[in-house]
Amino acid sequence: MDPTRRSRSDAEWLAGLDLESQDHPDVCQDLAVLLGRSLRRVLGDRLRTLDLDDVVQDSLLQILRSRDHFRGDSRFTTWATAIALRVAFTELRRRKVREGRMVPFDAVLAEAAAWGRDGSPEPAEIVESHGLVEALQQAIASSLTERQRVAILAELRGLPTVEIATRLGTNQNALYKLIHDARKKLRLALERRGFGADALHGFVAEAPSR
Amino acid sequence: MTDRPDWRKLLQWLERTSAEEIDCDQFLARAAGLAELLRDAGRLPADAAPALQHLTVCPECEEEFEALRRAVQAEAGDDTSDGIARNPGEPE
Numbered sequence: 476m477d478p479t480r481r482s483r484s485d486a487e488w489l490a491g492l493d494l495e496s497q498d499h500p501d502v503c504q505d506l507a508v509l510l511g512r513s514l515r516r517v518l519g520d521r522l523r524t525l526d527l528d529d530v531v532q533d534s535l536l537q538i539l540r541s542r543d544h545f546r547g548d549s550r551f552t553t554w555a556t557a558i559a560l561r562v563a564f565t566e567l568r569r570r571k572v573r574e575g576r577m578v579p580f581d582a583v584l585a586e587a588a589a590w591g592r593d594g595s596p597e598p599a600e601i602v603e604s605h606g607l608v609e610a611l612q613q614a615i616a617s618s619l620t621e622r623q624r625v626a627i628l629a630e631l632r633g634l635p636t637v638e639i640a641t642r643l644g645t646n647q648n649a650l651y652k653l654i655h656d657a658r659k660k661l662r663l664a665l666e667r668r669g670f671g672a673d674a675l676h677g678f679v680a681e682a683p684s685r
Numbered sequence: 686m687t688d689r690p691d692w693r694k695l696l697q698w699l700e701r702t703s704a705e706e707i708d709c710d711q712f713l714a715r716a717a718g719l720a721e722l723l724r725d726a727g728r729l730p731a732d733a734a735p736a737l738q739h740l741t742v743c744p745e746c747e748e749e750f751e752a753l754r755r756a757v758q759a760e761a762g763d764d765t766s767d768g769i770a771r772n773p774g775e776p777e
Contacts, residue, residue: 513756548718556756557716560749568745608692611699631691636709636745651708651743658702658742665699675700679693 485551492542507531509552510559518563525566534559568635578632580642587625590615607670607678614664623657701741712739712746720757
């Protein structure tokens with residue numbers, strides 16, 4: 476019988492993860508099996524570039540460190556799976572960067588230095604957006620700090636936040652705040668140019684994908 | 686040479702920006718409960734609005750949450766097939 480098939484309540488999982496518990500090794504082993512199964516099932520072929528055992532072990536360490544944050548609004552195993560998925564996806568994203576399958580951060584840095592200052596939008600973009608894109612470019616130049624320009628452009632280029640945060644010498648939550656503040660600044664700048672929520676919504680809803 | 690910036694994507698993010706937003710760790714703390722609610726009720730309560738808003742501006746959390754939803758669905762399939770691993774008092 477699959478050991479993880481045993482019925483185990485959330486309280487039993489948590490008690491067993493306590494380092495002092497005599498069940499600790501068995502509970503960790505069962506959780507590792509369960510997480511490995513979930514990751515294989517959901518990520519399938521994408522896992523072939525990763526060492527699944529490493530991902531599961533890293534996940535277990537994070538789960539052990541943060542088990543006091545489990546709030547009980549889901550089954551413990553679902554909460555643990557959410558953490559394991561974050562570990563796995565973060566490693567997949569890091570790997571894409573290492574293997575050169577993303578725009579290099581240094582290229583984004585160079586591009587961000589001039590972003591908003593040179594290279595006007597194409598005429599078609601200005602016409603299609605009724606000036607919105609032009610106003611946005613000006614807002615990027617006048618409202619954002621250099622660090623905010625780099626962060627926003629790197630995210631637009633699809634760089635993983637773990638890579639952006641590392642290269643900017645910060646953590647992912649601080650990066651989120653940096654980008655959120657930048658988005659709010661840009662919205663405010665556009666509003667002052669007459670492009671409020673309706674204009675944004677209209678453009679986003681109508682503009683064809685490029 | 687890189688492509689031109691994707692203005693439309695940036696404008697989408699701006700359109701979806703809220704004055705107050707939760708960050709990725711705050712979203713992760715709620716993700717498991719939301720995935721189970723979606724599985725069980727098919728929709729989310731009004732107090733899930735900040736989490737849903739986060740998903741519209743964070744492609745990474747969106748990707749992870751979609752995977753979690755699939756994992757939860759798959760586990761539910763297992764549970765209904767062999768009736769195991771439910772918490773005491775949890776409805777079948």
